Amino acid sequence: xxxxxxxxxxxxxxxxxxxxxxxxxxxxxxxxxxxxxxxxxxxxxxxxxxxxxxxxxxxxxxxxxxxxxxxxxxxxxxxxxxxxxxxxxxxxxxxxxxxxxxxxxxxxxxxxxxxxxxxxxxxxxxxxxxxxxxxxxxxxxxxxxxxxxxxxxxxxxxxxxxxxxxxxxxxxxxxxxxxxxxxxxxxxxxxxxxxxxxxxxxxxxxxxxxxxxxxxxxxxxxxxxxxxxxxxxxxxxxxxxxxxxxxxxxxxxxxxxxxxxxxxxxxxxxxxxxxxxxxxxxxxxxxxxxxxxxxxxxxxxxxxxxxxxxxxxxxxxxxxxxxxxxxxxx
Amino acid sequence: xxxxxxxxxxxxxxxxxxxxxxxxxxxxxxxxxxxxxxxxxxxxxxxxxxxxxxxxxxxxxxxxxxxxxxxxxxxxxxxxxxxxxxxxxxxxxxxxxxxxxxxxxxxxxxxxxxxxxxxxxxxxxxxxxxxxxxxxxxxxxxxxxxxxxxxxxxxxxxxxxxxxxxxxxxxxxxxxxxxxxxxxxxxxxxxxxxxxxxxxxxxxxxxxxxxxxxxxxxxxxxxxxxxxxxxxxxxxxxxxxxxxxxxxxxxxxxxxxxxxxxxxxxxxxxxxxxxxxxxxxxxxxxxxxxxxxxxxxxxxxxxxxxxxxxxxxxxxxxxxxxxxxxxxxxxxxxxxxxxxxxxxxxxxxxxxxxxxxxxxxxxxxxxxxxxxxxxxxxxxxxxxxxxxxxxxxxxxxxxxxxxxxxxxxxxxxxxxxxxxxxxxxxxxxxxxxxxxxxxxxxxxxxxxxxxxxxxxxxxxxxxxxxxxxxxxxxxxxxxxxxxxxxxxxxxxxxxxxxxxxxxx
Numbered sequence: 086x087x088x089x090x091x092x093x094x095x096x097x098x099x100x101x102x103x104x105x106x107x108x109x110x111x112x113x114x115x116x117x118x119x120x121x122x123x124x125x126x127x128x129x130x131x132x133x134x135x136x137x138x139x140x141x142x143x144x145x146x147x148x149x150x151x152x153x154x155x156x157x158x159x160x161x162x163x164x165x166x167x168x169x170x171x172x173x174x175x176x177x178x179x180x181x182x183x184x185x186x187x188x189x190x191x192x193x194x195x196x197x198x199x200x201x202x203x204x205x206x207x208x209x210x211x212x213x214x215x216x217x218x219x220x221x222x223x224x225x226x227x228x229x230x231x232x233x234x235x236x237x238x239x240x241x242x243x244x245x246x247x248x249x250x251x252x253x254x255x256x257x258x259x260x261x262x263x264x265x266x267x268x269x270x271x272x273x274x275x276x277x278x279x280x281x282x283x284x285x286x287x288x289x290x291x292x293x294x295x296x297x298x299x300x301x302x303x304x305x306x307x308x309x310x311x312x313x314x315x316x317x318x319x320x321x322x323x324x325x326x327x328x329x330x331x332x333x334x335x336x337x338x339x340x341x342x343x344x345x346x347x348x349x350x351x352x353x354x355x356x357x358x359x360x361x362x363x364x365x366x367x368x369x370x371x372x373x374x375x376x377x378x379x380x381x382x383x384x385x386x387x388x389x390x391x392x393x394x395x396x397x398x399x400x401x402x403x404x405x406x407x408x409x410x411x412x413x414x415x
Numbered sequence: 416x417x418x419x420x421x422x423x424x425x426x427x428x429x430x431x432x433x434x435x436x437x438x439x440x441x442x443x444x445x446x447x448x449x450x451x452x453x454x455x456x457x458x459x460x461x462x463x464x465x466x467x468x469x470x471x472x473x474x475x476x477x478x479x480x481x482x483x484x485x486x487x488x489x490x491x492x493x494x495x496x497x498x499x500x501x502x503x504x505x506x507x508x509x510x511x512x513x514x515x516x517x518x519x520x521x522x523x524x525x526x527x528x529x530x531x532x533x534x535x536x537x538x539x540x541x542x543x544x545x546x547x548x549x550x551x552x553x554x555x556x557x558x559x560x561x562x563x564x565x566x567x568x569x570x571x572x573x574x575x576x577x578x579x580x581x582x583x584x585x586x587x588x589x590x591x592x593x594x595x596x597x598x599x600x601x602x603x604x605x606x607x608x609x610x611x612x613x614x615x616x617x618x619x620x621x622x623x624x625x626x627x628x629x630x631x632x633x634x635x636x637x638x639x640x641x642x643x644x645x646x647x648x649x650x651x652x653x654x655x656x657x658x659x660x661x662x663x664x665x666x667x668x669x670x671x672x673x674x675x676x677x678x679x680x681x682x683x684x685x686x687x688x689x690x691x692x693x694x695x696x697x698x699x700x701x702x703x704x705x706x707x708x709x710x711x712x713x714x715x716x717x718x719x720x721x722x723x724x725x726x727x728x729x730x731x732x733x734x735x736x737x738x739x740x741x742x743x744x745x746x747x748x749x750x751x752x753x754x755x756x757x758x759x760x761x762x763x764x765x766x767x768x769x770x771x772x773x774x775x776x777x778x779x780x781x782x783x784x785x786x787x788x789x790x791x792x793x794x795x796x797x798x799x800x801x802x803x804x805x806x807x808x809x810x811x812x813x814x815x816x817x818x819x820x821x822x823x824x825x826x827x828x829x830x831x832x833x834x835x836x837x838x839x840x841x842x843x844x845x846x847x848x849x850x851x852x853x854x855x856x857x858x859x860x861x862x863x864x865x866x867x868x869x870x871x872x873x874x875x876x877x878x879x880x881x882x883x884x885x886x887x888x889x890x891x892x893x894x895x896x897x898x899x900x901x902x903x904x905x906x907x908x909x910x911x912x913x914x915x916x917x918x919x
Contacts, residue, residue: 138465163607163617163619166600241876281741284741285685288556291870304762380755
């Protein structure tokens with residue numbers, strides 16, 4: 086199906102839905118069951134990235150469950166602010182939802198926006214990827230402890246990368262050395278446009294360590310260009326059983342992870358939220374979704390509604406604490 | 416050897432199946448359609464295909480993407496030549512040149528050259544990909560921010576070279592582009608610049624609406640301002656697309672080889688794709704041409720270089736993507752996702768464990784690029800209808816497509832505002848003799864220049880010498896300095912020479 090025919094068919098469906106609604110108003114005062122027209126799913130990050138891939142997969146599977154087209158729309162830019170604002174400020178009628186990411190709890194600490202997790206109706210958390218500690222394959226470091234010791238011994242010389250200034254992986258690094266009682270700026274951050282360019286710098290010898298998720302580094306680990314020394318999680322990653330947790334390697338109790346969840350604007354009608362939650366739960370449990378997530382190495386987790394809200398609140402608070410500690414909060 | 420032949424045989428059976436060839440044909444039509452509509456890019460076409468590839472085997476899934484993209488990048492030349500609106504960013508570099516040829520009544524030559532060069536470039540890029548992928552990837556991965564900084568400098572120096580008319584005005588135009596590229600949140604400090612508190616402005620000025628505005632809207636405004644003064648392209652039947660192509664190609668066979676080589680190499684570098692390949696190939700072509708003065712007036716030479724380079728760049732971008740999972744451009748960024756989904760995790764292991772799939776990908780590249788010849792020909796034949804449409808009907812239609820394209824890239828009305836403002840800017844610039852191409856290049860390369868400069872300065876603790884501290888960086892750096900200094904030396908030389916006779 087081409088772009089135009091997709092638009093055409095969705096506008097035809099909208100038109101039909103509109104007529105049905107108009108007719109329904111005269112016949113019976115009750116509204117037709119939600120959803121009666123196509124949905125828009127906003128992805129706050131660019132086409133081709135991990136968030137986009139999961140968003141498009143969810144969109145196509147939700148479409149089957151809901152019986153209405155789900156149009157995936159990328160609203161990129163401004164370190165995620167643009168897209169996250171678009172979701173939060175959409176009309177809360179259940180027809181605009183979006184994927185929100187860990188950055189939703191960071192942007193307000195950085196002073197970029199007023200938005201917090203409280204501005205959304207949480208549907209469910211579906212993905213969680215812990216940060217890893219990656220170094221070049223020919224690096225003299227062989228354990229996370231080596232890295233910590235070197236940073237302590239010569240502050241300012243060992244540089245890290247993997248995302249933009251103040252991004253989630255920057256926090257992972259700053260928080261890690263902060264938890265070892267080293268000044269967070271002892272390992273300066275070299276901003277990059279994401280994990281891939283950061284890893285490219287690592288392989289080219291431009292930086293010394295990259296604290297992106299181990300999943301993002303998988304291809305270069307396979308290629309023998311990069312080695313992972315630890316995961317900043319409570320348990321090891323099933324796909325990399327030989328990589329210890331940071332606590333096992335160094336005794337530091339520091340964890341950091343990126344997450345993705347489905348949410349809508351605040352104050353969505355209860356009926357819409359319930360329908361979406363039920364449909365999304367089916368999608369999450371489907372073989373296709375599970376296979377897709379595992380195939381790409383995305384961590385799977387399921388926290389619906391209130392649990393997701395609690396998760397966001399806890400994440401927001403701990404991120405704020407770290408951002409203040411490392412001087413990234415405004 | 417026998418095992419290799421067996422693998423290649425197996426790869427052939429994977430590709431030459433009715434289903435695979437069928438979806439490739441459909442993808443080709445889709446690609447030609449998307450590419451020829453301004454604002455709908457090859458990247459967007461790829462993103463739209465993703466849900467369909469979910470339900471396909473690995474080989475057809477990749478075949479669909481490769482075919483769509485190859486077709487779209489060529490098809491972008493069609494509106495570029497006929498209407499002076501590049502269909503995709505990769506055609507922007509030589510859009511003016513191709514349109515100038517059309518105005519001279521040589522649309523056939525422009526489009527025929529574009530098509531044949533696209534096919535040759537595609538095949539050359541595929542050869543590079545198939546024969547040298549692991550080796551070249553090993554080289555490209557050594558590029559860090561220092562090397563990219565010099566590369567961006569080289570690209571920006573090209574901008575002034577490629578501009579027609581006065582170098583000074585070209586330079587001013589470039590600075591306007593660089594300024595525009597600073598709008599939005601800067602990646603180094605995470606601080607919003609020139610956003611005036613607007614959330615939309617934080618995202619910066621998107622390149623696609625800006626490009627559509629500068630090329631197309633300015634044309635529409637010019638038409639409105641003086642509907643009769645515009646020389647309509649001469650009514651011409653585009654029948655003999657391939658007439659005279661043989662002579663052109665044999666005259667510029669060196670350009671074809673050079674364009675293909677530049678395209679493939681730039682494609683391989685992560686972060687620089689077909690569009691930048693076309694800009695640089697065009698500038699190189701002009702720099703070394705014996706008929707520099709003809710560039711910009713409808714001269715086919717630059718078209719040969721750049722038209723070959725952008726299609727070669729597409730295949731080149733797959734090299735780091737397949738070998739390291741590092742995208743060579745925005746299209747392969749999406750492709751990597753698809754590869755993971757299909758269990759073909761990028762990395763050297765896929766070459767060892769599933770060589771038949773890798774060879775199938777290579778074969779798909781050759782098939783898609785060769786299929787471009789007949790299908791592209793058909794597309795050109797159909798496009799001649801466009802030239803027959805009267806301008807007072809064509810212009811509103813163009814405006815409509817521009818609005819759709821600017822909206823679609825980010826699904827926001829803000830894109831349309833960018834398009835209109837940039838269109839007005841371009842109109843004012845061109846009316847006063849400022850070329851717009853350097854502005855566009857400034858918007859493209861500005862972020863690359865700034866990010867890599869800032870990263871490099873952070874890495875070297877503020878030492879400028881860091882830019883020459885690595886072998887490749889030092890070579891590139893010296894090259895850039897030479898490019899800057901040569902015109903100066905030449906100026907001084909001619910000044911002293913011409914000064915001598917008057918001296919007593």
